Amino acid sequence: MSDLDLWPIGNCQVSGLIDKRGGLVWGCIPRVDGDPAFCALLNGDNQDAGVWRFELDGQISATQEYIRNTPILVTRLKAADGSVVEVLDFCPRYEGKGRMYRPVAIGRIIRPIAGNPRIKVILRPMKNYGAKLAEMTNGTNHIRYLVGDQGLRLSTDAPVGYIMEGRTFRIEGDTHFFLGPDEPFVGNLREEIRRMEQSTRSYWQQWVRGLATPFEWQDEVIRCAITLKLCQHEETGAIVAALTTSIPEHDGSERNWDYRFCWIRDSYYTVQALNRLGALDVLEKYLGYLRNIVDGAKGGQIQPLYSVMGESELDETTAAYLAGYRGMGPVRKGNAAYKQIQHDCYGQIVLPTVQGFVDKRLLRLADDTDFANLEEVGEMAWKMHDQPDAGLWEFRTRQEVHTYSAVMSWAACDRLAGTAEYLGKDDRAQLWRERADAIRDTIEGSAWVEGSSDGGAGHYKASFETDYLDASLLQMIDLRFLRPDDPRFQSTFAAIEKELRRGEHMLRYATEDDFGAPETAFNVCTFWLIEALHLAGRSEEARGLFETMLGHRTGSGMLSEDLDWKTGELWGNFPQTYSLVGIINCAGLLSKPWSEVR
Template sequence: MSDLQLWPIGNCQVSGLIDRTGALVWGCVPRVDGDPVFCSLLNDGNRDSGIWRFELDGQVSATQEYIRNTPILITRLEAEDGSAVEVLDFCPRYEGKGRMYRPVAFGRIVRPIAGNPRIKVVLRPMKNYGAQTVETTNGTNHVRYLVGQQGLRLSTDAPVGYVLENRTFRIEDDTHFFLGPDEPFVGNLREEIRRIEQSTRKYWQAWVRGLATPFEWQDEVIRCAITLKLCQHEETGAIVAALTTSIPEAPHSERNWDYRYCWIRDSYYTVQALNRLGALDVLEKYLAYLRNIVDSAKGGQIQPLYSVMGESELDETTAAYLAGYRGMGPVRVGNAAYKQVQHDCYGQIVLPTVQGFIDKRLLRIADDHDFESLEQVGEMAWKMHDQPDAGLWEFRTRQEVHTYSAVMSWAACDRLAGTAERLGKTERATLWRDRADAIRARIEKEAWVEGDNNGDSGHYKASFESDYLDASLLQMIDLRFLMPDDPRFQSTFAAIEKELRRGEHMLRYAAEDDFGAPETAFNVCTFWLIEALHLAGRSEEARGLFCTMLGHTTGSGMLSEDLDWETGELWGNFPQTYSLVGIINCAGLLSKPWSEVR
């Protein structure tokens, strides 16, 4: 079983990962890209620092489940003498006084449910990426942890002395813990925490109620949708690629990257998936984030990623005091990919943004000024469509003209043409249509490999310069560059399947990169394979592969970025938005329609 058996909690401000024993092993403050005060996950599983757990005396088992349609987690701990407790974990989130209450806070309630349980509270946050233990001060009913600029305060009705001294004590009634801002807790602790939890529960269940889910795999889709929403930093609308940093893509590969930032590409796929479910709130907030990014660029180059606050410089360093996931360092902070040139990002800004001009459900409908700003992004797509870049797989040591980037540039011009037509801007529509046609012609000339006399019907290649394949070519259908019945797509799909498929899984590419040959399958590419199989008329095979992938999910219903195609072990940052998007998209594609339900 994978060590990534983790359960995300969060409130779109902070998030945490709970392990299979109920311990909080990963959590950053004051936001997802902040200092991991809970960092046991990346400290070789150190159980004595960067952790918050409840140890049940004589514990023999732990079981976990979410409260239905929420990210509120219940962990049941049982002891050999039959005594048991439940730990309820959540991050507060609900609307009150005209705004969303989503503090930098973690709420935990421990309930005795059988026998005479005795527990020990181990709460040891760290600071500066595991470099130092956190100093404490305390009062009668609270403990202050001197971390960050503002500090954290634990308010509790448990005996504070027992908490500070790690003493085991008998728990005879519900016991409440609220680790939040360093300020006095207002109101009756027991009543307030229960009220906060109930309000949080109602918020999430109401949000889920508004989703347009497919008939089949509803539980899986709902869980993925909730988690994708947790990956949005609501203050700005940014969406992070994952909640973690530096979980390696393969054992000892040093393919360890910090994914706690907003990739324009990953976010495009995320809002696309949630939009298919009708989660417009995520789209609206992300469009606001994009407008700020476009304004800051002033018509110039867009970076592939930014911080959740829109910061452009994300210098990459290593955290020397963290050993890494299972000791497999380095632990990276920041991501040097922000310096890369990736031209697909222009299309990934245009595609979600054009919905703002036509979707009457949105609170803010885009106007002529927005179109003028978006045209600046289109200008960059046109200018750069045939220029070398690092590609969507972010090669660090080489640049080529990547076909996927060129197709994304085509999509940007194509969608701008369509939007201009709807807005009655005939001349602009003609301009963008001509540009889209020119890019298409260039792709057909430079990216197509003619077949031979040995049965090869020809195929598109991953870049204009090199004759290799990558799975992103399957996205030509989703981007509407090709139709599923186009012989060119069918022959390209056949070539990709032959070259990149490994049993029931798909590689990004098979060629060696900056770190050697890939050792694991890339989960979203397997979902692209499933989509292509369905569109090629192999729907039963697609359903089988989809069920196989669902069988690889964690107990929490999550997937990481990568998977060992031989052992099934999960690798890479967690939970990976790309992978959850794959579950949502494939479920929608493969599900029986509601109209057939009897």
């Protein structure tokens, strides 16, 4: 049965998920939102199609680990007779000839470690979202798979006939596989794949070397940072919310969404977390993506999400030939949320973009033209701050004026005021400060619920129209709308904790939505709870909850979107950038300072 004990590999162009048996069970061509040639993860009981696996004859166990500070995976398979092989998986990424080499390719090296291992290579990519197996043709040392317009080519020094016929054979030396573009492999296969792996290893270890990690939980933070970077489509700078589609939020929920797109909101949190670690390369690429989005909007409405190539229309359909995760369809491609109105996105564009005006480390500093363009985004935040939207939780059947969206609009105006002041544009600073103050007054008048006559404290509510709570109100601190010691935040936090906390986990909201009442905790909200506990002076409790959440990670150090607070099982798309951001932010907040190193 499929589960989310998966190991991401990638190179910021293509990515894959390796299961605990060492099989490539998810991978899309030619990029993260493309056709899943490897789709066994969503293929129900049919685990021999849409997969690339090495089956060790008599296998009894498998262990896995990443090479330190890289996304290069080593899987060790052991057989009952004592035979052992290691499989090394990577996607090439390194600088050469003045550019970054990151092909649509996966390299695999299988090595005999002990005994006389015999293996079978199961390589069966599919096409058209699981409609059929890809057709094969072959040459002397390669196999062509007709996937997509150009296809894939496997170059190998293993016996091609054995692979095509699915035969088991003895492996007596290092054997190399390169699945990439349908073009001849240049150079000596053995030497080139080894060189690629070494260069890829060096690239990632040098990248990690530049991170400003907290003193505690360094391994956890580094693994999250690497994976967040893998979620960026470097060609355009877009950052996807997750690498998968249609992993349900809980058993049989039909809350199956395609997350292989760039949400303005999710990307804001991702670059914020990586920026705290000093990973400016991700921010710089993403700012370029945002500039293209803003240019395309021409001062108008910004969508909540776009494709990694900046496409605006992401029509939602279902893949008829895939049964879904554990048979729990539907499998969706595209996401109708692109049609929604979500006013928080204006703040989430402004907040990361203003760094481009003040951070002297950046290769390209923003200029007056960029500020004028950003003001157009601010105009939309000002115009829409008190208008109904679907909210950050993307309700499909109702609209309200959501407090989180209004606070994000306030933040947009507040940061524009600060940036204008920094740039010496005093008249613009005054305008944006006045607008920020006006939005604050609106929020205070419409989102605050006064305390009851029996002594109950007042609190902010999730929307202007209705008196319910959601976890996004905890973000009022991070957005600098309130200070942690503000009595209004403290009473709001108390109300949220009472209403939404389930033991060691947090719901995003408890009221019924389009699909009924939530049945799983939302992992990033639990991290927001941890942050709030620390800021409220309950740091030991916060550390305890943080360690609990770390204990729910997969072997690869990942979290998905949701978690069953009763069983601890992970649900939802994987790996979820929101959840990894939560690990980075909480580690930075809770860690002892480096000055305490003895």
